[in-house]
Amino acid sequence: MASVIHIKDRRTRLRETLVQLVQDLMASEGLGAVQARRLAQLAGCSVGAIYNVFPDLNDLILTANxxxxxxxxxxxxxxxxxxxxxxxxxxxxxxxxxxxxxxxxxxxxxxxxxxxxxxxxxxxxxxxxxxxxxxxxxxxxxxxxxxxxxxxxxxxxxxxxxxxxxxxxxxxxxxxxxxxxxxxxxxxxxxxxxxxxxxxxxxxxxxxxxxxx
CATH class of the missing domain: 1.10.357 (Tetracycline Repressor; domain 2)
Structure with a gap:
């Protein structure tokens, strides 16, 4: 049970981190700067991890919007x-x-x-x-x-x-x-x-x- 909660917390933190990164990138460089590989590097995760918390990059951008x-x-x-x-x-x-x-x-x-x-x-x-x-x-x-x-x-x-x-x-x-x-x-x-x-x-x-x- 504790491991399940830990996984959920980790997913929640990653989700919040990705949303904030997208907001920062859009504010400073515009929409074109929002790319999965760059987000993964900034978040310290794999590209696949992004799609574990968002169905696609479009959904992530809309959430940040x-x-x-x-x-x-x-x-x-x-x-x-x-x-x-x-x-x-x-x-x-x-x-x-x-x-x-x-x-x-x-x-x-x-x-x-x-x-x-x-x-x-x-x-x-x-x-x-x-x-x-x-x-x-x-x-x-x-x-x-x-x-x-x-x-x-x-x-x-x-x-x-x-x-x-x-x-x-x-x-x-x-x-x-x-x-x-x-x-x-x-x-x-x-x-x-x-x-x-x-x-x-x-x-x-x-x-x-x-x-x-």
Whole structure:
């Protein structure tokens, strides 16, 4: 029994070590630096040992990405908490958008791994990982509904939140690919702010028509 517990503890420690190594490599060198042989050397184990605790390298990368997503969400929540009480929907969406841009700029290699990596043959995310990626969308849904206490989250709200988040990601990814340094950050911030402001204004117009109708 003691030997079984020891083996489980050793596997747990190796798993934690590998996740941390992947996070460090992605943060410093990017996704391309994550290779099984290099991880084995850094962890002091065999390549085979990696696949004893993870089914494949893709699963290991996705597990490491969870920490990046958690940090992104924490930065978004902090930005919202810093707003004055009763901040408008537009102000909240702008704060969330700018927090996203700043995170992507400050942690670019990890950010790229979070949204660029899909595994071999561009296969879909596993269900558990896809569910985690929905959390920023859920945050946007809450902002949309905050000023409409009688409204219920439905397909329309979910569709709007998903579309807004996808558009925001597109601005960030495209901007980081085509611009450099401070100019890149300023321009992406401006585009992101404009996007969510227009979306919020459009939503306000729709809600106002519904109130009058």
């Amino acid at each position: 969870v920490d990046t997503l958690d940090r992104l969400l924490a930065q978004q929540r902090t930005a919202l908490e810093r707003l004055p009480p009763h901040a408008t929907r537009t102000a909240q969406l702008v704060a969330l958008a700018l927090a996203t841009v700043n995170f992507a700029h400050d942690f670019e290699p990890a950010w790229r791994a979070l949204y660029d990596h899909r595994g071999g043959a561009q296969k879909p995310y596993p269900d558990w990982y896809a569910a985690l990626h929905v959390r920023p969308v859920t945050m946007i849904e809450r902002i949309i509904l905050a000023e409409e206490p009688n409204a219920a989250a439905g397909h329309e709200t979910s569709r709007l939140a998903r579309g807004l988040w996808s558009a925001l990601l597109g601005i960030v990814v495209d901007g980081m690919d085509t611009r450099k340094d401070r100019q890149k950050r300023d321009e992406i911030e401006a585009q992101a702010s404009l996007l969510v402001t227009i979306a919020a204004q459009g939503l306000e117009a729709i809600l106002e028509m519904r109130r009058k109708g």
